[in-house]
Amino acid sequence: MSQITPDTNSTSLLHTEDMVLNVGPQHPSTHGVLRLVLHMDGEFITKVQPHMGYLHTGFEKTMENRTYQQNMTYAPRTDYLHSFGHELAYVLSVEKLVGAEVPERAEMVRVILHELGRIHSHLVFVGTGLLDLGALTLLFYAFREKETVQDLFEAVCGYRMNQGYFRVGGLSRDIPADWPQQVRSFVQDFELKVDEYQAMFLKNPIFLERTKGVGLLSAEQALDMGITGPNLRASGIALDHRKANPYSGYQKFRFEVPTTKNGDTYDRFWVRLEEMRQSARIIQQALDLLQPGPVKDPSRKISLPPREELETSMEAVIHHFKLVTEGFHPPLGEVYVPVESARGEVGYYIISDGGSMPYRVKIRAPSFINLQSLETAGINGQFADLIAVLASIDPVLGDVDR
Amino acid sequence: MDALSRLSELGLQPSPNSTGLQQLDIAVEHWLERAGQLKAAGWYLFDVIGLDYLHYPVPQAERFVVSYNLYHLADNVRVFVRVALADGQAVTSVYSVWKAANYLEREVYDLLGITFSNHPDLRKILTPEDLEGYPLRKDFDLGETPTRFNEGRYLDPAAFRAGLSGQQAGLTGWRGGERTSGGSGQTASVPPTLDTFVANVKKEKGNL
Numbered sequence A: 001m002s003q004i005t006p007d008t009n010s011t012s013l014l015h016t017e018d019m020v021l022n023v024g025p026q027h028p029s030t031h032g033v034l035r036l037v038l039h040m041d042g043e044f045i046t047k048v049q050p051h052m053g054y055l056h057t058g059f060e061k062t063m064e065n066r067t068y069q070q071n072m073t074y075a076p077r078t079d080y081l082h083s084f085g086h087e088l089a090y091v092l093s094v095e096k097l098v099g100a101e102v103p104e105r106a107e108m109v110r111v112i113l114h115e116l117g118r119i120h121s122h123l124v125f126v127g128t129g130l131l132d133l134g135a136l137t138l139l140f141y142a143f144r145e146k147e148t149v150q151d152l153f154e155a156v157c158g159y160r161m162n163q164g165y166f167r168v169g170g171l172s173r174d175i176p177a178d179w180p181q182q183v184r185s186f187v188q189d190f191e192l193k194v195d196e197y198q199a200m201f202l203k204n205p206i207f208l209e210r211t212k213g214v215g216l217l218s219a220e221q222a223l224d225m226g227i228t229g230p231n232l233r234a235s236g237i238a239l240d241h242r243k244a245n246p247y248s249g250y251q252k253f254r255f256e257v258p259t260t261k262n263g264d265t266y267d268r269f270w271v272r273l274e275e276m277r278q279s280a281r282i283i284q285q286a287l288d289l290l291q292p293g294p295v296k297d298p299s300r301k302i303s304l305p306p307r308e309e310l311e312t313s314m315e316a317v318i319h320h321f322k323l324v325t326e327g328f329h330p331p332l333g334e335v336y337v338p339v340e341s342a343r344g345e346v347g348y349y350i351i352s353d354g355g356s357m358p359y360r361v362k363i364r365a366p367s368f369i370n371l372q373s374l375e376t377a378g379i380n381g382q383f384a385d386l387i388a389v390l391a392s393i394d395p396v397l398g399d400v401d402r
Numbered sequence B: 001m002d003a004l005s006r007l008s009e010l011g012l013q014p015s016p017n018s019t020g021l022q023q024l025d026i027a028v029e030h031w032l033e034r035a036g037q038l039k040a041a042g043w044y045l046f047d048v049i050g051l052d053y054l055h056y057p058v059p060q061a062e063r064f065v066v067s068y069n070l071y072h073l074a075d076n077v078r079v080f081v082r083v084a085l086a087d088g089q090a091v092t093s094v095y096s097v098w099k100a101a102n103y104l105e106r107e108v109y110d111l112l113g114i115t116f117s118n119h120p121d122l123r124k125i126l127t128p129e130d131l132e133g134y135p136l137r138k139d140f141d142l143g144e145t146p147t148r149f150n151e152g153r154y155l156d157p158a159a160f161r162a163g164l165s166g167q168q169a170g171l172t173g174w175r176g177g178e179r180t181s182g183g184s185g186q187t188a189s190v191p192p193t194l195d196t197f198v199a200n201v202k203k204e205k206g207n208l
Helices: A059-064 A070-078 A083-098 A104-132 A137-157 A179-187 A190-201 A205-211 A219-224 A230-234 A265-289 A314-325 A366-377 A383-393 A397-401 B002-010 B028-040 B101-112 B157-164 B194-205
Strands: A019-023 A035-041 A044-051 A333-335 A338-340 A345-352 A360-364 B022-025 B043-052 B064-072 B077-085
Touching: A035 A383, A044 A366, A044 A383, A059 A070, A059 A360, A070 A083, A070 A397, A083 A104, A083 A333, A083 A338, A083 A345, A104 A137, A104 A190, A104 A265, A104 A383, A137 A179, A137 A190, A179 A265, A190 A265, A205 A265, A205 A383, A219 A230, A219 A366, A230 A265, A265 A383, A345 B043, A345 B064, A360 B043, A366 A383, A366 A397, A366 B101, B002 B028, B002 B077, B028 B043, B028 B077, B043 B077, B043 B101
Parallel strands: B022 B077
Antiparallel strands: A019 A035, A035 A044, A333 A345, A338 A345, A345 A360, B043 B064, B064 B077
């Protein structure tokens, strides 16, 4: 025990030693396996040190030792709440490297799934985020819609999570005939659902008390720390790669980028709820643009031949064999295509050495970088505030640790 | 391309690579000073990428490159600043310029063993405390075991993949786009048995 010396500078009469408090790694409010070491002065937090890596499985190293197609298994597992964000970032990078051409129908289906994934992720965010604040009710409403979204994922590719549905050059298969109608019936009254969520908590005095002015992050601080996505937009910077650097046909859609000025926990909740409305808008426009057509690059050097051709064409069998055993060989080069996921900028920096496996894959994981803001936004409040701030930053620990 | 062309005022000339990424080489001794100038010009640090070119087919000046992903908000342009480093050479941390460098540089240090001098808190971040070595270095083994078949035959995963990567002719003799070996007249190479493999590994690395 160190000797307690009277703090002559302090105005408070009672001075206590700092206490070190360990939160996690298994703690419901960390939404995964994250350990926080807190330095507390009484009830107030003076320092937050996140310790991550509990889920680190070396995705980047593994991806260097798998073919480009096999890596479609790893991309969605990085961020399991918005899998399609990572899938899209990965395939767009590889497509640029090999020069694949994506048919318009595939692009539109990708946009629909990308936005449904964003809704899925934000629904989990708002449900569990409010659960951390002690508001139990909304979880059930949010998960009702989340289940519907997952049903739509299941209908299209058979998986509710970690889909791996995109392919370099398009999609693994075409969507079911009635799927656009199912999506439309989900999104056309989705805005009413968002209204319902907002009515449930946005004016609640307890919610306001716990989120307004809590976990402040100024625009300059956020940019300095490399924060992207809804967290940055809540701090007043309208950076959205769907608008700034349109990919996969986003330039065709009309939507707004919700932005707020205060950069507190309340704003981070609000921005995500508004983003869900915009996602529903984009999906409706993409459904209108959805035309029948191919969903794969016709090049046999990139996408698998159709199953029926294997019965009659020897060439198709050879292509099939080559693609399955080795895959395609992109030319030498380095590529990076950023995508706006539910958490911020996702990008795969891929280096090709001319082989069928990437020489190096570097994932720009937005959760990892966004988590840096906890050291700034999480301090000077009480412990309960930290839980609210952590929920509002919305890290996915798979994305943090990779 | 305003912010990119304005880089020439600082004496910097970015050039696009084969996929259109704007890249900029900066010598390691000038990096901190340049980083300050870039920050003043409105560039923000979005990512730090550690690259190991040990086995890359195109020879590079140095083994390592630390590539800084910088984004200009007003003009929506991106530039990758590449700082080349020899094995064991340290680069100055840019934490004093951009706070984002904190975790990002720690990650590169953890996975590639590149030291960032003047970093306030250079500790491991993702791998366990007791892990030795730097996993993303090209000479870090994956630690797989060979797949066994009967009569002592086995499949060495690394050799199998080397065939697929196009660097060597693998099981199918395919080198990525062109066939180099004719089918006839070439004797099929018989893979060594597991016993000889284990003996070779023991000879190289001592007793396992």
